[in-house]
Amino acid sequence: MTTDAPAPLAAIVYTPEDPVENLMLEVAHALGERGLRLGGVLQHDIGMSIDDPCAMELENLANGERYSLSQELGRGSEACRLDPASLARAAVEIRRAVEGGAQLVCVNKFGAQEALGTGLREEIGLAVAAGIPLLTAVGHRFLPEWEAFSGGYGELLPPEHDAVLDWCLRVTSA
Template structure:
C-alpha cells in the first residue's frame, strides 16, 4: 500500500509527515523511515532528517560557508541515512508503517530513497511519502498506478493507514 501527499506550500508536507510519525509512535505503532527534523537551523538551506523510530538526527546538506545562496544536498550523507533505514527495514515486523520525507529530485533520478520505497512496498508495508509537484511525473512512472493520493491532512493519512 503506497499513499502520497502533495502540498502546495513549501515545508508543509515535511511538517505533516513528521507530525504523522509522532502520532503513530505515540500510539505505539511500528514505524520506520525518515522525516524532516525540526531543529534550529543556521540557514534556510540546512536539511536534517530524523530516523524512525529511534529519532537520531542526520544532516544531509553541505555547509557552503557564509555568503552561499544555494542549497546543496550532500548525496553521500543521504545515502548513509538510506542504508541505515534499509537495515531496519529488513527486520520490520508485519504491520510496520514506512514514512519517507519525499520523492524528490534524487528519487526521480533513481537515487535517494527510491529503492527503499520499492523495498518497503515489496515487504508489504504501508508506505507514505510526500511528492512535490515538480517530481510528480517521475513518481507516477515509478509507482505505475499503484499509489493512492491522500488528502494532505493528518486525519486523512491516519484513516488511510487504518488508525
Template sequence: MQSNTSHPMTAIVYSDGPRFETVLREVTAAMADQGMRLAGLVQHSRPNPDRRKCDMLLQDLAMGELHLISDDRGAHASGCVLNTDRLLRACETAQAGLSDRTDLLVLCKFGKAEAEGGGFRTLIAKALELSVPVLIGVPLINLSPFREFSAGFAREIDVTEFGIDWRPVAADLAPQI
C-alpha cells in the same frame, strides 16, 4: 504485515514544504504514540543564520538518530545543498530498522534524487519486498516522476486531507493497527 495490495504506497501531495514537514513530524509522532512500528526518515529543516539555505536533517523513525544530509556551501549558495553520500548512509541506516514486523515505512520526500533514480528508491523497494506499506511525501513539482515510478501502485492524498485526520490513512495502510 500485509499492505493494501492495490495501493501499497500512499503519496501525500504537497506544495508547501515547511508546512508538510511539520505535519509529517506531528503525524508520525502520533502514530508512534498509538503503537505503530515505524521505519523511515522524516526531515527537519533547520534555518542556518546568514545562509540562504537551511540545514537538512533526517530523523530515523526506528532508531531516533538524526542524520545531517546537507552541505554548507556558503552564504550565497542558491543551488541544491543535498549531500547524496550522506543521504545514502541515512537510507542504509533506515533500511536496517526495516523488517517484516514494521507497520509502515514513512519517507519525507520523493524529491530530485528519487526523480533521478536514486535517493529513497532502494528503501521503497525493500519495504515493498517485505510487504510493508509506504507513506511518502511528494512535492507537486515531482508528481509526474513519482507517478511514473509508482506505475499505478500508489494512491494520492492531498496534504490537507492527510493533516485533518491521519487515522483512516493509517488504517488503510496497516489495517491490523
C-alpha cells in the same frame, strides 16, 4: 519478508506552501503514541540563521536519532546542498527498518533525487515489495515522475492530518 502483492503505498501531494515536513512528523508522532513500529526517515527544516537558512536534518523514526541532511558549501554557492553521505545513511536506515519488521516505513519525500532515478527511490520500492506499507510525500512538480515510478499504484493523499493519519491506521490495522 516477501509477499505476493505489493504493500500499500501512499504519497502526500503538496505545494511549496504546504508544511509537509511538519505534517509527516505530527502523523508519525501520533502513530508512535499508538505503539506502531515505525521505520524510515523524516525531515526537519532547521535553518535559523542568515548563513544557513536551508539547513535540514533527518530523523530516524526507529530510534529518534537526528543528523544533518545538508552540507555546508560556503557563501554564495548555488550547488545542491544535499549531503550524499547522509542520503546513503538514510538508505541504510530504511533497509534496516524493512529487515527489522517495521509496520510502516516513512520516507521524507520523493523529490528531485528520486525523480532522477537516485536518492531513496530503490528503498521505497524495497519496502513495498517486502510487504511493508510506505508513506512519502511528492511535490506537484514531481507528480509525472512519481506516476512513472509507481505505475499509478498507490494512493495520492491531500496534505491534511486526518486524511494521512486515517490512511496509516487503515493500512497498518492499528
